[in-house]
Amino acid sequence: MKSRILYRLRNLFAHRAMVLMYHRVATPASDVWDIAVAPDRFEQHLQVLRKHYSVIPLQQLTASLRNGSVPNQGVAITFDDGYADNYQIAKPLLEKYELPATFFISSAHINQVKEFWWDELERLLLFTEQLPQQLALQVAGHQLEFNLEQESVLNPELQQRHSHWKASTPPVSLRSSLYLKLYTLLKPLLYLQQQHLLQQLKEWAGVRPDVRTEYKCMTLDQLKDMTSSGLLSVGIHTSTHPALASHTAYVQQKEMEGNKQFLEQTLNTRVTILAYPYGDHNEDSVAIAESLSLEAAFTTEAKLIRKNSHRYRLGRFQVQNWAAKEFSKKLNYWFNIAK
Numbered sequence: 001m002k003s004r005i006l007y008r009l010r011n012l013f014a015h016r017a018m019v020l021m022y023h024r025v026a027t028p029a030s031d032v033w034d035i036a037v038a039p040d041r042f043e044q045h046l047q048v049l050r051k052h053y054s055v056i057p058l059q060q061l062t063a064s065l066r067n068g069s070v071p072n073q074g075v076a077i078t079f080d081d082g083y084a085d086n087y088q089i090a091k092p093l094l095e096k097y098e099l100p101a102t103f104f105i106s107s108a109h110i111n112q113v114k115e116f117w118w119d120e121l122e123r124l125l126l127f128t129e130q131l132p133q134q135l136a137l138q139v140a141g142h143q144l145e146f147n148l149e150q151e152s153v154l155n156p157e158l159q160q161r162h163s164h165w166k167a168s169t170p171p172v173s174l175r176s177s178l179y180l181k182l183y184t185l186l187k188p189l190l191y192l193q194q195q196h197l198l199q200q201l202k203e204w205a206g207v208r209p210d211v212r213t214e215y216k217c218m219t220l221d222q223l224k225d226m227t228s229s230g231l232l233s234v235g236i237h238t239s240t241h242p243a244l245a246s247h248t249a250y251v252q253q254k255e256m257e258g259n260k261q262f263l264e265q266t267l268n269t270r271v272t273i274l275a276y277p278y279g280d281h282n283e284d285s286v287a288i289a290e291s292l293s294l295e296a297a298f299t300t301e302a303k304l305i306r307k308n309s310h311r312y313r314l315g316r317f318q319v320q321n322w323a324a325k326e327f328s329k330k331l332n333y334w335f336n337i338a339k
């Protein structure tokens with residue numbers, strides 16, 4: 001009992017830092033994965049951070065970790081994927097409050113007139129007005145049969161339900177249930193397989209390959225301008241955003257190295273920090289991160305950074321669309337209660 005109390009006390013006073021994970025600053029029609037923070041809310045977060053915390057560049061945090069220490073109560077801001085709203089909305093706000101942030105960029109999506117596969121799947125299944133009732137699809141050796149019954153037609157009530165649904169809660173319709181099934185089947189596949197299946201689904205649905213403006217990724221010019229002021233930096237997020245642990249070491253190496261080279265050549269700078277797509281990684285991913293001499297690699301596991309944290313399995317905390325008060329409460333809770 002006594003040693004347990006001592007352990008807790010030691011933990012409480014040990015230096016620890018926190019890395020926040022954002023994806024989008026936007027108000028999309030739906031947000032199944034809870035990854036969008038409204039612009040006004042994001043500004044409130046920055047005000048809280050500026051007033052009560054010491055926000056440090058991610059590189060500073062990982063460099064001190066390498067030297068065996070952690071800036072106490074330091075907070076670093078990160079963004080994953082490379083949505084255009086990061087450039088259009090997050091960048092000016094970060095600059096306004098002079099707060100550094102690191103953007104993990106999936107390079108195959110830069111300059112592409114294409115949505116991420118999970119966004120396209122969401123639009124296709126949850127918001128297409130009319131879908132065929134029956135779906136029969138071969139996915140990676142798995143024969144998927146699904147009947148949408150009366151939900152083949154999207155009525156306003158169903159559309160409303162979908163716009164509020166979160167994938168962390170049970171499906172609210174047959175369409176959302178089909179979305180989850182397909183998401184789970186597509187996630188471990190290679191990019192080209194995912195694109196091929198999406199193409200089949202689009203043909204089945206009879207929809208055109210439109211790209212919604214608010215779901216676009218950054219252009220090459222926007223990416224180049226991200227780091228121009230020196231306040232913001234970029235990190236590795238692989239070329240095509242695969243779930244790394246589902247793939248061979250060869251594929252993982254190509255994905256990480258290709259992305260690193262692209263970013264370094266495009267931005268004329270060294271890029272040595274990685275965030276695993278979906279936080280997904282295995283022993284191979286860690287070994288490759290080491291062989292590429294990366295400084296650090298981040299997962300999506302909600303845990304603090306301590307001086308003994310494994311530098312290729314560092315945690316981050318996902319921020320949701322909270323108002324200032326709730327955001328403050330979360331930060332306080334994470335710093336004091338979290339592992």
Ligand SMILES: [Zn+2]
Pocket residue numbers: 080081237241277278
């Ligand atoms: Zn990602």
